[in-house]
Amino acid sequence: MAHLESQYLSRQANLFTWLTSASVACLVIANVIGVKLFSYDLGSFKVEHTAGMLTFPITFLITDLINEYYGSKAARRVAIISFVMGLLVFAVIRIAQSMPYLDAPFNVSQQAFDQILGSSAGMYLASMTAFLIGSLADITLFGWIKRLTGTKYVWLRATGSTVVSQMLDSFVVTYLAFSLFRRVGGGAGAEPMPFDAVLKTAATGYILKFVISLALTPAIYAGRAMIRKYFNMQPLPPE
Incomplete structure (x- = not known):
């Protein structure tokens, strides 16, 4: 029987581990804090969205850096790992909710626990599905633009792929959470959102x-500079 021996991880492998871990953490955090909505009044325009938006910039940066330095296969693997870990968190939270409650003054109330962690299954699964579809679309578009432009125009493949894929992400999460899943699930107080309202809501998040x-966009260049300086890595050629 073969035995694995302790192995030294290179700096490049360690970086990949950290980026993967950060991707998983960002997805889990987004789904946990996503139950809170925020509102900023900018005068003639009001920004209203879920607090889960806070991790979006980090996820955007991680996906493009992995794609740039480790390739599309590695980026897809990280997206799938993040998705599966998100499902694991969802399952564990549901099990915790169903466990018998200890009625004691020092225990958090079941209602408070459910309010914080018990976001609707439809919303959670819609968010997870949109994340996976959006991430895979982003990775595919990033590689396609890179094949067309070579190693030039970093801003075009990084920002362009994200701008297009997030349009898809915004529509999928809104349609699933507020229309399709409500039609399937039914129930009082869960009227499906009309399609024109779905488009309007998705457009707000997308903007x-x-x-x-x-x-x-400048953060992509800063990330590339740090990886080149501290990890001695160069971007992979077009695949």
Whole structure:
């Protein structure tokens, strides 16, 4: 029987481990804090969205850096790992909710626990599905643009792939959570959202993501500079 021996991980392998872990953490955090909505009044325009948006810039940066330095296969693997870990978190939370409650003054109330961690199954699964579809679309578009432009125009493949894929992400999560899953699940107080309202709601979220994507373009160049300096890595050629 073969035995594995302790192995030294290179700096490049360690970086991949950290990026993968950060991707998983961002997805889990987004789904946990996503039950809270925020509102910023910018005068003639009001920004209203879920707090899960906070991790979007980090996820955007991680996906493109992995794609740039480890390739599309590695990026897809990280997206799938993040998705599966998100499902694991969902399952464990549901099990914890169903466990018998200890009625004691020092215990958190079941209602408070459910309010914080018990977001609707439809919303959670819609978010997870949209994440996976959006991530795979982003990775595919990133590689396609890179094959067309070579190693030039980093901003085009990084920002362009995200801008397009997030349009898909915004529509999928809104349609599934507020229309399709409500039609399937039914129940009082869960009327399906009309399709025109789905498009309007998705557009609002997409505009915010679009602005963030453009604003984060310099972060891609900063990330590339750090990886080149501290990890001695060069971007992979077009696949």
